[in-house]
Amino acid sequence: MKKVMFSPDRIKVIAKNxxxxxxxxxxxxxLVVIALGIIxxxxxxxxxxxxxxxxxxxxxxxxxxxxxxxxVLAIVATAQLFFSxxxxxTAITILAKPVFRSEFIFGKFIGVSALLLVFTAMMTVIxxxxxxxxxxxxxxxxxxxxxxxxxxxxxxxxxxxxVQWLKFSILCGITMVIASFSNTNLYSVILSFVxxxxxxxxxxxxxxxxxxxxxxxxxxxxxxxTVFPNFQVFNIGDQxxxxxxxxxxxxxxxxxxxxxxxxxxNLLAVFSFRKREI
Amino acid sequence: MTPAIKIENLTKDFPxxxxxxxxxxxxxxxxxxxxNQVFGLLGxxxxxxxxxxxxxxxxxxxxxxxxxxxxxxxxDVSSRRDVGFLPEAPYFYRYLTGYELVAFFGRICQVEExxxxxxxxEVIEWVGLKEAAHRRxxxxxxxxxxxxxxxxxxxHDPRLVILDEPTAGVDPVGSAExxxxxxxxxxxxKTIILCSHLLGQVEDICDRIAILNRGKLILEGELSDLVxxxxxxxxxxxxxxxxxxxxxxxxxxxxxxxxxxxEQPQYSLDRVFLEHxxxxxxxxxxxxxxxxxxxxxxxxxxxxxxx
Amino acid sequence: xxWKAIIVVIVALLVVGVAxxxxxxxxxxxxxxxxxxxxxxxxxxALGQGGTIGLLGGFRAVVxxxxxxxxxxxxxxQETAVIPATETLIRLTTTVDPRPVxxxxxxxxxxxxxxxxxxxxxAGGYGEVPEAVVRRYHDEQAETAIRLLQRAHExxxxxxxxxxxxxNIYLRRKxxxxxxxxxxxxxxxxxxAPAFAARIYAELLRRAGRNQEAYVWLKKxxxxxxxxxxxxxxxxxLSRIRELENELNIPFAERFQP
Numbered sequence: 001m002k003k004v005m006f007s008p009d010r011i012k013v014i015a016k017n018x019x020x021x022x023x024x025x026x027x028x029x030x031l032v033v034i035a036l037g038i039i040x041x042x043x044x045x046x047x048x049x050x051x052x053x054x055x056x057x058x059x060x061x062x063x064x065x066x067x068x069x070x071x072v073l074a075i076v077a078t079a080q081l082f083f084s085x086x087x088x089x090t091a092i093t094i095l096a097k098p099v100f101r102s103e104f105i106f107g108k109f110i111g112v113s114a115l116l117l118v119f120t121a122m123m124t125v126i127x128x129x130x131x132x133x134x135x136x137x138x139x140x141x142x143x144x145x146x147x148x149x150x151x152x153x154x155x156x157x158x159x160x161x162x163v164q165w166l167k168f169s170i171l172c173g174i175t176m177v178i179a180s181f182s183n184t185n186l187y188s189v190i191l192s193f194v195x196x197x198x199x200x201x202x203x204x205x206x207x208x209x210x211x212x213x214x215x216x217x218x219x220x221x222x223x224x225x226t227v228f229p230n231f232q233v234f235n236i237g238d239q240x241x242x243x244x245x246x247x248x249x250x251x252x253x254x255x256x257x258x259x260x261x262x263x264x265x266n267l268l269a270v271f272s273f274r275k276r277e278i
Numbered sequence: 279m280t281p282a283i284k285i286e287n288l289t290k291d292f293p294x295x296x297x298x299x300x301x302x303x304x305x306x307x308x309x310x311x312x313x314n315q316v317f318g319l320l321g322x323x324x325x326x327x328x329x330x331x332x333x334x335x336x337x338x339x340x341x342x343x344x345x346x347x348x349x350x351x352x353x354d355v356s357s358r359r360d361v362g363f364l365p366e367a368p369y370f371y372r373y374l375t376g377y378e379l380v381a382f383f384g385r386i387c388q389v390e391e392x393x394x395x396x397x398x399x400e401v402i403e404w405v406g407l408k409e410a411a412h413r414r415x416x417x418x419x420x421x422x423x424x425x426x427x428x429x430x431x432x433x434h435d436p437r438l439v440i441l442d443e444p445t446a447g448v449d450p451v452g453s454a455e456x457x458x459x460x461x462x463x464x465x466x467x468k469t470i471i472l473c474s475h476l477l478g479q480v481e482d483i484c485d486r487i488a489i490l491n492r493g494k495l496i497l498e499g500e501l502s503d504l505v506x507x508x509x510x511x512x513x514x515x516x517x518x519x520x521x522x523x524x525x526x527x528x529x530x531x532x533x534x535x536x537x538x539x540x541e542q543p544q545y546s547l548d549r550v551f552l553e554h555x556x557x558x559x560x561x562x563x564x565x566x567x568x569x570x571x572x573x574x575x576x577x578x579x580x581x582x583x584x585x
Numbered sequence: 586x587x588w589k590a591i592i593v594v595i596v597a598l599l600v601v602g603v604a605x606x607x608x609x610x611x612x613x614x615x616x617x618x619x620x621x622x623x624x625x626x627x628x629x630x631a632l633g634q635g636g637t638i639g640l641l642g643g644f645r646a647v648v649x650x651x652x653x654x655x656x657x658x659x660x661x662x663q664e665t666a667v668i669p670a671t672e673t674l675i676r677l678t679t680t681v682d683p684r685p686v687x688x689x690x691x692x693x694x695x696x697x698x699x700x701x702x703x704x705x706x707x708a709g710g711y712g713e714v715p716e717a718v719v720r721r722y723h724d725e726q727a728e729t730a731i732r733l734l735q736r737a738h739e740x741x742x743x744x745x746x747x748x749x750x751x752x753n754i755y756l757r758r759k760x761x762x763x764x765x766x767x768x769x770x771x772x773x774x775x776x777x778a779p780a781f782a783a784r785i786y787a788e789l790l791r792r793a794g795r796n797q798e799a800y801v802w803l804k805k806x807x808x809x810x811x812x813x814x815x816x817x818x819x820x821x822x823l824s825r826i827r828e829l830e831n832e833l834n835i836p837f838a839e840r841f842q843p
Contacts, residue, residue, distance in 0.1 A: 004356040013385040017371065024373045048657050053687045057650050064647040088369040093430070096335040096363035097386050098355050177594060181587050203613065226602035227595060233612045238646045239619055242684055253612050257605065264601050271597075272590045277292075278337045 004098040011107045014094070018111025021084075022077050023118070031069050032119065038065040039127055046134075052145030055135055055152055056241050062127035063237035066120060066164055073119055074168040075192040078112050078175040083185040091278055102270040109169075109176060109266055116168040124161030128154055156240040159251060166258035167234040171196060173265025180273035198224070199231040206230060229261050280349045282438050282469040283311040283334060288343035290329050290493075303329040305493040306343070311486075313437075316460060316470045318484035318501070320477070326493040327473050328366070331440055334471075335363055347438060359387075362431030366442040366473075368423055372416030376407055376426045379415055380433050387434035401429040405459060421452030428459060439463055440471045445479060450551050457483050478548065481505065514543055649682030660695055668700050672729065679737070686744055689737035697730035697754045727758035748772035749782055762793050780816045787825065800829040804841050 022028060042058040050057065085091035085108075094104060131152050139146045174195055179188040206225035212218040233254055236246050288307040291300040304326040311317050321327050332338040333345050336352045350357035370379050380398045389397055402411045405425040410418065415426060424444055431439055441460070445453040453476070460483055463470055474480050480487060481501065488498040497504070518540075527537040656674040659667045675692035682688070704722040708714045734751045741747055752768030755761045769786040772778050783806050790799035803826050810817040826841050 002356070002359065004359055007388065010386055010388070013382065017374075017382055021371055021373065045654075048654070053685070056685060056687070060646040060650050064644055067644075089365045089367070090370060092332075092335075092337060092365050093363065093368065093370070093383070093427075094386060095337055096358060096361065096365070097383065097434075098358040098388070099386060100355055181590055181594075206613070223599065226606075227598045228602075230609055230613060233609065233616055235616070238682075238684065241646060244619065247615075250612065250615055253608060257608050257612060260601075260605055260608070264598070268594050268597060272587070272594060275339070275587070275590070277339075278332070 004100075006100055007103065010099060010103045011110065014099075014104060014107025015110035015114065018081055018108050019114045022081055022112060022115040025077070025080070027076060027080070028073065028115065028119075031073050032122065035065045035069040035119075035123055036126065038069075039123065039130060042130070051142045052138055052151060054138060055131055058131055058134060059127070059152070059157070059241035060237070062123070062130070063160060063241065066123045066127070066161070067237070070116065070120055070123075070164055070168045071171060071196060074112070074116055074171040075175050075189055075196065077115060078108075078172045079179050079185050079188040079192065081108060081112060082176065082179040083188070086278065095278060101274050101276075105176065105180070105270045105273050106266060109172060109269070112172045113165075113169045116172065117165050120161050120165040120168065124158055128157050131157065151243055153240065153243060153245055156245055159246060160237050160240050163234050163236055163251075163254060163258070166255060166262070167231060170229060170258060170261045170265060173262055173269060174199075176269040177265055177272055180269050180276060195228065196231070199228045202228045202230055203232045229257075233257060279313060281310045282313050282348060283309070283471070284346045284349075285309040285330070285334075286344050288330070288333060288345055289341050290326075290333060290338060291341045303493055304333070304490075307490075307493075307495050308343075309488060309495065309498065311469065311471065313469050314464065314467050315485040316464050316472060316483050318480040318487035319471055319473045319490070320480060320487055321490035324492075325490040327490055328442065329493075330490070331363075331442060331471075331473065334440065335361065359434075360437045362434070362436035362439045364424070364427040364431045364439075364441045364444055367446060368427040370415045370423070370426070370430075373414060375412045375414055376402060376418070376422075376429070377411040379426060380429045383430040384433040389434055397433060397435075398429075401432050402426075404432075405429045406455065421448040421455075424448055424452070424456060425459075428456070432463075436468070438469045438471070440473075442473045443475065444472070445474065445476055450548055451555055453479065454548070454552055478546075510538070645682050646684075649678050649685070649688070652678040652681060653688060656692070656695075660699065668703060671700070672696060675733070679733070683737070683740040686737070686741055686746060689734060689741075690746060690750055693730040693734045693737075693750060693754070696733065697727050697758055701726040701758065723758050727754050730754055730758075743775070743777070745772040745775045745778040745782060748775075749779070756789070762789060765789055766793060766795075780810075780814075780818065784818065784822060784825075791829070796829055796833055800826065800833055800835075803829065807841070807843060 039062045042061045045054045045057045048054070085094070091104070095101065132154070135146075135150060135152055139150075145151075171192070175188060175192040178191050178195070179185075182188045182191065202225055205221045209218055209221035209225055212221055236254075239246060286308050288304055289302070290304040291302050293299070294301055307326070307330065319327050319330065329338065333340055334347065334352055336355070336358060339353060345352040347357040348360055371382075374382065377398060380402060381394060384394050384398055385391075399408075399411075402408060405428050407422060407425055407429065410422060415423070418426060428441070428444065431441070444456050444460075448456065457479055460470055460472065464485075472480065472484060484501050486499065487501055487504065489496050520540075523537070523540060530537050652674055656671060656678060659671045659674060675688075675695065679688050679692060701723045704726070705711055705714055705719050708718060708722075711719065731751055731754055734747055734754075737747045738744075738751075748768045749772045752765045752772065755768060756765035766786065766789045769782055769789060773783040773786045783802070787799040787803050787806070790796070790802065803822055807819070807822050807826065810819040810822060812819045823843060829835075830840050
C-alpha cells in the first residue's frame with residue numbers, strides 16, 4: 001500500500017475551511033462591530049478641544065480596542081472552532097481520513113491565525129484612516145501644534161498591528177494546547193484567559209524572583225516567570241501613541257520572540273492532541 | 279487473500295477519572311472480515327461497537343491486541359487511504375454546499391485536482407443528490423445528510439466503507455434507498471461494515487454479522503445460517519380453506535412431514551409504506567426481490583409453516 | 586485529563602523559557618527603559634485591585650486617558666467644591682501614566698491658573714476679597730502646581746517645556762523673578778530648548794537689573810542662531826544686544842560684531 005506522507009496541501013485545505021467557518025460565525029461579526037464602534041466612538045474626544053493631543057487619545061482607544069477584542073477573538077474563536085469539530089463529530093470525519101493529527105492542528109492554527117490577521121488588519125487600517133482624517137482636520141485648526149509636520153507615525157501604527165497579530169497567534173496556540181487536553185469549551189476559554197492574564201503580569205515575577213526570601217517561593221516565582229511568555233514585550237502601543245518610534249532592531253527581535261512561541265505552542269498542541277481519544 | 283479487516287485479541291479500556299478505575303469497552307475481540315461483503319456489526323448500546331469502529335479508524339489506540347486494515351496496522355495513517363467512513367448522525371460544516379463539502383473531503387483525501395470535479399459530481403449523483411448539490415448542507419434533511427455523508431465517504435473510492443447507523447432518523451423511503459446504495463457498493467466489489475439498530479435492514483442486506491454484548495463477541499456467522507430454519511418451508515396458497523387443514527396434515531403425515539401452523543401471510547409495513555409513498559423507483563426496483571423474500575419470511579413467525 | 590501530557594507541556598515550556606531568555610532579556614530591558622515605573626501603592630489605593638490589573642495588563646494609556654477625560658469634565662464644571670477632586674484626578678492621571686507630558690503641563694495650568702481664580706471667586710470675587718487673601722490663594726495654587734511639575738521633571742529630565750512651565754508659574758503667579766530666571770536658564774541650556782527660552786531668560790535678567798549678565802548671554806547666543814529659521818528671531822536678538830550696549834555704555838570699538 002502506498003505510504004501517506006505529511007502534506008502541506010492538506011493543511012491548506014483544513015486551514016481554508018477553518019477560516020471560512022470562523023468568518024461565518026456570528027461571534028466574529030459581533031466583535032468586529034463592537035470594536036469598530038469603540039474606535040469610532042473616539043469621535044467624542046473632539047468635544048474636548050484637546051488640539052493635537054486628541055490624536056493620542058484616538059490612538060490609545062484604537063489600540064486598546066484592538067488588543068482587547070483581538071485577545072477575546074483569539075481565545076474564543078480557537079476554542080469554539082476546536083470544540084465544534086469535536087462535538088459535531090466533524091473531527092472524527094476528518095481524522096478517519098488519511099490525515100495526520102499534526103496536519104489537523106496546523107490547519108486549525110493557520111485558519112484561526114488568518115482570521116486574526118483579517119481582524120487586526122481591518123482594525124488597524126480603520127484606525128489609521130481615522131487618525132489621518134482627524135490629523136488633517138486638526139492641522140487646519142491648529143497649525144502651531146503641527147509645526148514639525150504630521151505627528152502620527154503611520155508606519156508604526158501598522159507595525160503595532162503586526163506585533164499584536166503575532167501576539168494573538170501565540171494566544172491562539174496557547175488556547176489550542178489547553179483545548180487539546182481539556183474536555184469542554186468553557187473550561188478552555190476560562191483557563192486561556194487566566195493564562196493570558198499571567199502572561200501579561202509575568203514581568204512582575206520575572207523582575208522579582210531574585211528578591212524572594214524563601215527558596216521555595218523563589219522557585220515558584222521563577223517557574224512562573226519562565227514557563228509563561230512575557231506579553232509585555234508586545235506592548236508597544238503606548239510608545240507609538242506618544243510618537244516615539246520603535247527601533248528596527250528591537251522590532252525584529254520582538255517578532256523573533258513571537259515566532260518562536262508560535263512554533264513552540266503549535267508543537268505542544270500536536271503533542272497533546274496526538275494521543276487524544278476522539 | 280488479505281482480509282479487509284483483521285482484529286486480533288483487541289481490548290480497549292477507558293480510564294474513569296482519577297485513580298485506576300477503568301471501563302472495559304471491548305474485551306479480547308478477534309474478528310476477520312473478508313473482502314467484498316456486507317458485514318453487520320450489531321449490539322445494544324454500550325456493547326463496544328463504536329469503540330471497535332474507532333479503533334479500526336485509528337481514532338482510538340488499542341489497550342492491547344491489534345487491528346489491521348488490508349494488512350496495514352490501523353494506527354498508521356496510511357491504513358485510512360482505503361477506508362471511507364460515515365459517522366453516526368453526521369453533522370457537517372453547515373455553511374458549505376453539498377458539492378463543496380464533498381470536494382473538501384476529496385481534497386483532504388488527495389483526490390487529484392483535475393479529477394476532483396468529475397469525481398465529486400459522480401458520487402453526488404450516485405447518492406441521488408444532484409439537484410441539491412449546490413444547496414447549503416444546513417438546509418438538508420436527515421436523509422440528505424446521510425446521503426451526502428455517504429458521498430464524502432466514497433469520494434476517494436475506498437475499498438472498505440464503514441457506515442455507523444446510516445439510517446438513524448431517516449424515513450423508510452430514504453432508508454430503503456440507502457440500503458439499495460449499500461448493495462450497489464457491494465456489487466462494485468467493496469467491503470461494507472454496517473452498524474445498525476435496525477435489524478430489519480441488517481437482515482435485508484448483510485451477508486455476515488457479528489453481535490457484540492458488553493464488549494465481547496457473542497455470535498458471528500453467515501446471516502442465512504443464523505436466521506433461516508433449514509428444516510422448515512412455507513407455502514403461500516391462493517383460495518385456501520380452513521377445512522383443508524386436516525386433509526393436508528394427514529397427507530403430510532403419510533410422507534413423514536408435519537403441519538406446524540397455518541397463518542395468513544402479511545406484507546411488511548415497510549413494503550406497504552414504500553408502495554404507497556414510494557418516492558424512488560430505484561429503491562423499489564432494487565429492493566423488490568428482497569422485499570418479496572422478506573414478506574414471506576416475516577409472514578411466518580408462527581404460521582404458514584409447513585413441513 | 587492527561588496529567589502526564591500536562592507535565593510534559595510545562596517542562597517543555599520551562600526549557601523553552603530558559604532557552605529564550607537571551608532573546609527576551611535584552612528586549613525587556615529595552616522596553617522597561619521606556620516604561621516609567623508604576624507606583625503600586627498609589628494606584629491600588631486609588632483604583633483598587635481591578636483597575637491596577639487593567640493597567641498592568643497593558644491598558645495603562647487607556648486608563649490614564651479616561652482619568653484625564655474625567656478631569657476635564659470636572660474642570661469644565663468649574664466649581665470650587667471640585668478643586669480637591671480635580672487635583673486628585675490630575676495626580677492620579679499622571680501617576681497612572683507619567684509618560685505624556687501633555688497631562689503634566691495641562692494639569693499644572695489648571696491648578697495654578699484656573700483653580701486660583703475659582704477660589705477667589707468662591708470667596709466673593711476679585712473686587713471684594715482682600716488683596717492679601719487673593720495673594721495667598723495664588724501662592725498656594727502656584728506651589729501645588731510647581732510640586733506637580735517637579736515630579737514631571739523627574740520623569741522627563743530631557744523635556745525643557747516642563748522647566749519653562751515652572752518658570753512661568755514663578756513669574757506670573759508667585760511674582761518670583763529670581764526663580765523664574767533660574768528655571769528659564771536651566772531650560773535655555775538644554776539642547777532641545779525652544780528658541781524663545783534663551784531670549785526670555787535674557788529679558789528677565791534685564792528686568793531684574795542684571796544687564797551685564799544679559800549682555801554676555803545674548804552675545805554668546807547670537808552666533809548659535811540660524812538666520813533662516815524664523816523662530817530664532819536673530820534680528821531681534823541683535824537689536825536687544827544693541828539696546829544693552831547702549832544701556833551699559835559699551836565703547837563703540839568693543840561692541841558686538843556679528
